[in-house]
Amino acid sequence: MSGKYFSESFNPxxxxxxxxxxxxxxxxxxxxxxxxDPIFKWFSPELxxxxxKLILAKIDASFHGQMYYGQEMEVRTYIGRIGSSSFDVxxxxxxxxxxxxxxxxxxxxxxxxxxxxxxxxxEIRENFKRYLKV
Amino acid sequence: MSGKYFSESFNPxxxxxxxxxxxxxxxxxxxxxxxxDPIFKWFSPELxxxxxKLILAKIDASFHGQMYYGQEMEVRTYIGRIGSSSFDVxxxxxxxxxxxxxxxxxxxxxxxxxxxxxxxxxEIRENFKRYLKV
Amino acid sequence: MSGKYFSESFNPxxxxxxxxxxxxxxxxxxxxxxxxDPIFKWFSPELxxxxxKLILAKIDASFHGQMYYGQEMEVRTYIGRIGSSSFDVxxxxxxxxxxxxxxxxxxxxxxxxxxxxxxxxxEIRENFKRYLKV
Amino acid sequence: MSGKYFSESFNPxxxxxxxxxxxxxxxxxxxxxxxxDPIFKWFSPELxxxxxKLILAKIDASFHGQMYYGQEMEVRTYIGRIGSSSFDVxxxxxxxxxxxxxxxxxxxxxxxxxxxxxxxxxEIRENFKRYLKV
Numbered sequence: 001m002s003g004k005y006f007s008e009s010f011n012p013x014x015x016x017x018x019x020x021x022x023x024x025x026x027x028x029x030x031x032x033x034x035x036x037d038p039i040f041k042w043f044s045p046e047l048x049x050x051x052x053k054l055i056l057a058k059i060d061a062s063f064h065g066q067m068y069y070g071q072e073m074e075v076r077t078y079i080g081r082i083g084s085s086s087f088d089v090x091x092x093x094x095x096x097x098x099x100x101x102x103x104x105x106x107x108x109x110x111x112x113x114x115x116x117x118x119x120x121x122x123e124i125r126e127n128f129k130r131y132l133k134v
Numbered sequence: 135m136s137g138k139y140f141s142e143s144f145n146p147x148x149x150x151x152x153x154x155x156x157x158x159x160x161x162x163x164x165x166x167x168x169x170x171d172p173i174f175k176w177f178s179p180e181l182x183x184x185x186x187k188l189i190l191a192k193i194d195a196s197f198h199g200q201m202y203y204g205q206e207m208e209v210r211t212y213i214g215r216i217g218s219s220s221f222d223v224x225x226x227x228x229x230x231x232x233x234x235x236x237x238x239x240x241x242x243x244x245x246x247x248x249x250x251x252x253x254x255x256x257e258i259r260e261n262f263k264r265y266l267k268v
Numbered sequence: 269m270s271g272k273y274f275s276e277s278f279n280p281x282x283x284x285x286x287x288x289x290x291x292x293x294x295x296x297x298x299x300x301x302x303x304x305d306p307i308f309k310w311f312s313p314e315l316x317x318x319x320x321k322l323i324l325a326k327i328d329a330s331f332h333g334q335m336y337y338g339q340e341m342e343v344r345t346y347i348g349r350i351g352s353s354s355f356d357v358x359x360x361x362x363x364x365x366x367x368x369x370x371x372x373x374x375x376x377x378x379x380x381x382x383x384x385x386x387x388x389x390x391e392i393r394e395n396f397k398r399y400l401k402v
Numbered sequence: 403m404s405g406k407y408f409s410e411s412f413n414p415x416x417x418x419x420x421x422x423x424x425x426x427x428x429x430x431x432x433x434x435x436x437x438x439d440p441i442f443k444w445f446s447p448e449l450x451x452x453x454x455k456l457i458l459a460k461i462d463a464s465f466h467g468q469m470y471y472g473q474e475m476e477v478r479t480y481i482g483r484i485g486s487s488s489f490d491v492x493x494x495x496x497x498x499x500x501x502x503x504x505x506x507x508x509x510x511x512x513x514x515x516x517x518x519x520x521x522x523x524x525e526i527r528e529n530f531k532r533y534l535k536v
Contacts, residue, residue: 010144011168011171013164013167013168013171014167014168014170014171014174014183014286014287014292015164015167015168015286015292015293015294017183017286017287017292018282018283018285018286018287018451019282019285019286019287019289019290019337019451019452019454020451020454021183021184021287022287024282024283024285025283025431025435025458025461026283026428026431026432026435029427029428029431029463030147030149030428033147033148033149033427033428034145034147034148034149036148037145037147037148040148046204047203047204048204049148049151049155049203049420049421049422050155050421052421052422055465056427056465057464057465058462058463058464058465059427059462059463060460060461060462060463061431061460061461061462062459062460063457063458063459063460069181069183069287070180070181070182148420148421148426149420149426149427149428151420151421151426152317152416152417152419152420152421153317153318153320153416153419153420153421153423153424153471154317154320155421156421158416158417158419159297159301159324159327159417160294160297160298160301160417163293163294163297163329164294167293167294183286183287183288184287186287186288189331190293190331191330191331192328192329192330192331193293193328193329194326194327194328194329195297195326195327195328196325196326197323197324197325197326203421278412279436279439281432281435281436281439282435282436282438282439282442282451283432283435283436285451289451289452298415298417301415301416301417302413302415302416302417304416305413305415305416308416314472315471315472316472317416317419317423317471318423337449337451338448338449338450
């Protein structure tokens, strides 16, 4: 069993390709950040960037197979780890039933005014549990 | 009457914003090119970039209003002008019922091997007419 | 005589290419905006985005020749037109002694608080004159 | 002792910022890939993408501090690990004497025709040793 996940589908764009004829790897962090919107909304329901509450500490991405222009893609977004004030988002990029890339973003709940980490509220922890990758 | 158009909707991404708090203008040419896919398919049904038949001669984009993260956008794509071997694609970017940007891309039907312009085939001209902005 | 211009040189990146093997056209507005920094500094010497004074009204870009990865590029930035509260920046992209792209950005001097256009100060008009494309 | 490294300096662009007022994290993989050019040249001296010999297996990036528009940045590029057919590139992003981000790219020497990994030639191994992060 792999847990519930957020799914976002889209078509890669011509400008996402590179001279090797495939999708360039640098698009993956862009797409993964975009697909974290549902998680951002748990912290900022209106996605109000003037009152943001998260900091990105680390990302990684592993490339398992070529990604192609002209075929729809899907990003699947899970919670990978639940910490006290930080958490991992684990994401997969699928195209034509193949896992093309996967990666983890380490995010920290943060008070930009006080410049300090903040404990993750219990109601958000409950949300996390429902999307936890198992 | 404004003619039939191709519609593509999507959510702008966090990374599309800039320090002024809105969407950065440089995303508009990216989105407009992406939304020209249905027109590219008339020339290359499989979007096969190893057998591409179009060259971009010119783009412009006018910015009518701010674009925001957190609200869905729609690109509407029309044919703006039908020439002998070239044509204009006219596009609009809408968000929350406001026209935020509009622009034209001048494209040329081109044979990359012979390095010369090619007349637009009559069946594609028929497609153009159905999407002609009037 | 073509007037004084700002020159910025850089190497295009692998991720700037597309599947046709050249540089993708969507990079040109990015590079042109980047090369407008010296002009932005006349309005905001510290490039302080929390006190920004310019709005972009329109851009265009014409593509004259292919741009290649692996060869240095230069953006040349001129003032193209001096209006009362708006002005044009005219820019050229050169690679290997060839003009690859050119374009104009229409910018407006703007008060974001009052939400109104503002006359261009006379000392900035003097700067404009020195870089006016003739 | 930290070894010899490749240094690339540049100014971040307005479009690299995001709504939090800093540089968006997704630029870091773009800049790091761009700064791997000197290493790409060991495998493809002309950076000829029609005869490319490397595949990217994995990237990571850790974010240590905010990055700002208006201040020059430097990417420092080292070899992080020398394997038989694969190797790690370790990179750091510096701004105003602060380490803002660091990361590793795992690259594989690859024959795209035969679709198999290839041993790293001994002359390139010698180059690697000179830039090995210690």
